Amino acid sequence: MRRLGSVQQKIPCVFVTEVKEEESKKRGCQQYQVVATETVHPVAMEANVECAIATEKLDGTCCYVTVYNGQPYLWARLDRKPNKQADKRFKKYQHVHRSCKGFTWNVEEDFKTVPETWIPAHRVKHHDGHPLPDEHGHIPGWVPVERENKQYCWHSSVVDYDVMAALVLRPSAEDGERLETAAVPLAELLEQTLELIGTNVNGNPYGLGSKKQPVHCLVSHGSIRITDPPPVNFQQLCSWFRESPEGRVEGIVWHCNDGTLIKVHRHHLGLRWPDGDSCLGDRPVVIHVDGPVDEHNSSTTDLFSSFSRLNGQCFSRLRDIQFDL
Structure with missing residues (x-):
């Protein structure tokens, strides 16, 4: 099998x-x-x-x-999500454009902090050493239980x-x-x-x-x-x-x-x-x-x-x- x-x-x-x-x-x-x-x-x-x-x-x-x-x-699933300000900006963009394509994130500032032990999921794209969010605005990842x-x-x-x-x-x-x-x-x-x-x-x-x-x-x-x-x-x-x-x-x-x-x-x-x-x-x-x-x-x-x-x-x-x- x-x-x-x-x-x-x-x-x-x-x-x-x-x-x-x-x-x-x-x-x-x-x-x-x-x-x-x-x-x-x-x-x-x-x-x-x-x-x-x-x-x-x-x-x-x-x-x-x-x-x-x-x-x-x-390990438990823990997606890194946008902070309140960034999430509001993202949802407003989605509402206006009926799509999230073209939205620009500031990866260093827009996301909530996660534990030091957190790791990004496989195949998460990176830019300048930072993991990038998916189309839903989340960065999939894991923390040890x-x-x-x-x-x-x-x-x-x-x-x-x-x-x-x-x-x-x-x-x-x-x-x-x-x-x-x-x-x-x-x-x-x-x-x-x-x-x-x-x-x-x-x-x-x-x-x-x-x-x-x-x-x-x-x-x-x-x-x-x-x-x-x-x-x-x-x-x-x-x-x-x-x-x-x-x-x-x-x-x-x-x-x-x-x-x-x-x-x-x-x-x-x-x-x-x-x-x-x-x-x-x-x-x-x-x-x-x-x-x-x-x-x-x-x-x-x-x-x-x-x-x-x-x-x-x-x-x-x-x-x-x-x-x-």
């Missing part, structure tokens, strides 16, 4: 998009929304999207595993630096329909991007855990395949999202043979998300968290300990995972 592309940049929509002057269904404070036309994007055509591998677009927050202080580490940083407490819950492992949700090697939760060595995840999903992330569309017993895990991008994807056609995609049991997902990400990533989100098609129970949350799951985790009773995180106590247990649905208090 070939390694699928990591998510370091914004992924283009499979269709050409346009801006509508109406309140966004995705972001309540946004007074416009980006919707898909029925025209397939030239980038998708050039990358031969019809022959790409279709995977589920996951609704969480993006993470990255790379080296920090000489060892594999989990350190234990003492409360801002990233849910990220911290899925990684144990004492045993150098992370809690990963992935398809079971034994049964294609079943998922498994496993403690995976961070070294095996190096240079991968993953999605953190769970109780306290993005409104928990997968129904994982509860406030008393939060459940979080990482899912490698591209690991949840869509077995019978619809053709890249506006009407057929709309029908698939509405009617297919497999279509109860936030969207599709296509991994093209040349490494290009292309996506479509339900909101691009004017469809709601979440809309009832998710396909992922309804899949059966087996817990495989054992080995070194059990040997570090005092140092393992609560989530690792809770999962290790369920080792070997099966649940008919992912969202049915419960820990005994």
Whole structure:
């Protein structure tokens, strides 16, 4: 099985998009929304999207595993954004010109400060040693998830630096329909991007855990395949999202043979998300968290300990995972 592309940049929509002057269904404070036309994007055509591998677009927050202080580490997504004055100038330009093309940034002065440990994402363009913003006015980047940083407490819950492992949700090697939760060595995840999903992330569309017993895990991008994807056609995609049991997902990400990533989100098609129970949350799951985790009773995180106590247990649905208090 070939390694699928990591998510370091914004992924283009499979269709050409346009801006509508109406309140966004995705972001309540946004007074416009980006919707898909029925025209397939030239980038998708050039990358031969019809022959790409279709995977589920996951609704969480993006993470990255790379080296920090000489060892594999989990990093959280942190985009460097414009300060208030620069953002106001940028939005005014967008409103007048109906586009952000041609806007000039002062990269040294227009952006908020970020931690010293921050690194720009792969393929961010630079000028005179400074990373440049993308078309949305953001500079994509990463910060290491350190234990003492409360801002990233849910990220911290899925990684144990004492045993150098992370809690990963992935398809079971034994049964294609079943998922498994496993403690995976961070070294095996190096240079991968993953999605953190769970109780306290993005409104928990997968129904994982509860406030008393939060459940979080990482899912490698591209690991949840869509077995019978619809053709890249506006009407057929709309029908698939509405009617297919497999279509109860936030969207599709296509991994093209040349490494290009292309996506479509339900909101691009004017469809709601979440809309009832998710396909992922309804899949059966087996817990495989054992080995070194059990040997570090005092140092393992609560989530690792809770999962290790369920080792070997099966649940008919992912969202049915419960820990005994």
